[in-house]
Amino acid sequence: MSASGRFGIVALVGRPNVGKSTLLNRLVESKVSITSRRPQTTWHRVEGIRTVGDTQLVFLDTPGLHDSGKRMLNRVINQTARGAVAGVNIICLVTDARGWRAGDARVLELVKTARTPVWLVMNKADRLQAVDQLLPNIDAVRGRHQWDQVVPVSAKTGYNTAHLLGLLGQSVPVGRPEHAIGEVTTLSRRFMAAELIREQLFRRLGAEIPYTTGVTVSDFTMGTDGPVTISAEILCETAGQKRAIIGEKGSKLKIIGVSARRELERLLGQQVFLEQRVKVRKGWTDDLAMVSRLGYALKD
Ligand SMILES: Nc1nc2c(ncn2[C@@H]2O[C@H](COP(=O)(O)OP(=O)(O)OP(=O)(O)O)[C@@H](O)[C@H]2O)c(=O)[nH]1
Ligand SMILES: [Mg+2]
Structure with missing residues (x-):
């Protein structure tokens, strides 16, 4: 990470079940956000903090955005996810590396209007049948948006997550840490x-x-x-x-x-x-x- 001292807030958004919470836990090296095989596990905005050297990143895990807004609870959960992208430095749209889905496009529509750089983080790269599937899949999604970065990762195995962390650290503004070194979350x-x-x-x-x-x-x-x-x-x-x-x-x-x-x-x-x-x-x-x-x- 940078030597000049940086601080930034990074939102992880995406449709349900793509691995946002698993990725947050991997990036902050602690279990901060709950995960499960089922979609819509995360209901809150969950904050994880990672400090490396003099660079501090705050990651916001958000509920997977979905269409079923019938119940008050679901509406509130969706609003939490949308509200989380306000005031962040970088938005990471998390998708499944195996392919782009309509649900990803709906999330992109919601976040791309924000004047915030959007990165595409293609998670679950370990689930690809062959490594040489990765490049064609990356090519296929490049045209979907003017991504500031496209980064394939596996939150599960840790593949390329250190690279993602390094890129994020270099890209957030120069600034001082807002949280104590070693603090991994602000949650009670x-x-x-x-x-x-x-x-x-x-x-x-x-x-x-x-x-x-x-x-x-x-x-x-x-x-x-x-x-x-x-x-x-x-x-x-x-x-x-x-x-x-x-x-x-x-x-x-x-x-x-x-x-x-x-x-x-x-x-x-x-x-x-x-x-x-x-x-x-x-x-x-x-x-x-x-x-x-x-x-x-x-x-x-
Ligand atoms: N194989 C594989 N599985 C993963 C990876 N990342 C997450 N998973 C699995 O995918 C499922 C969903 O993970 P979560 O982290 O809960 O997904 P989420 O995007 O936070 O889901 P919501 O909170 O429901 O929106 C879990 O069973 C994880 O173990 C990955 O990189 N590879
Ligand atoms: Mg989650």
Whole structure:
């Protein structure tokens, strides 16, 4: 990275499931954003920070932009993604290296009007059947926009991500770091706790349930000697969903809790006591007050 000291904000945008959150975690070398095989895992604007030498980059992970804006929750999530590109130095449009899709074009339409350089980051390069597929695929997307850069990467294997980081570092304005060296996110630990539980809901529940399930942390107490105590409420829409989340004799909720607790202990470097309660709040995803209470802001 540059020797003169640089600072910049980089937004990662794209359609759902292209690997934006996995890429953010790779670029900041920490698990800051939750990921899953399912589309629309990210609901918030998630901030990750990486400092190399005297260059500091702030990455904004955004929810995958999608068309289904029926529920209040979905509308708010989409707005979060669109709002995130305001005031950034570089927009990285993340796509799947295997090919350009209509969903990518829709995201490009939304971001290209901003007077901000747009880079094309072709992720999942490891999924290409052969390396020599990469060049024709890059050629095929060059004409879609006057990209400032086209960079193929694999967030999963780390292929070319150091190169991307270096290019970004050279391209952001000269400036001083705004965050402490070593800080990887501005998100609160309470928020991270709720997110890590939501990640397990996405990873372990089938069908539509994760899309109408929210998590709030009602208590987060750092113990002086003992473990950190965290109480979380899992909100769902119906009694049937509640039964599915709890599982037979509580087996599902137990797996969710054990996995989330392990991740939390890794994050906090401390033992965690996690208490989870599942509540039915019919219509919460359409209730703006409730959606806001879970931390989703209509305006960013
Ligand atoms: N093979 C491969 N898989 C990847 C790569 N990057 C991400 N994935 C996988 O793709 C899936 C989606 O990753 P996410 O990082 O959650 O995708 P996202 O773009 O943040 O998705 P939303 O938050 O839903 O918009 C996960 O199963 C990841 O493990 C990659 O470079 N290679
Ligand atoms: Mg994501």
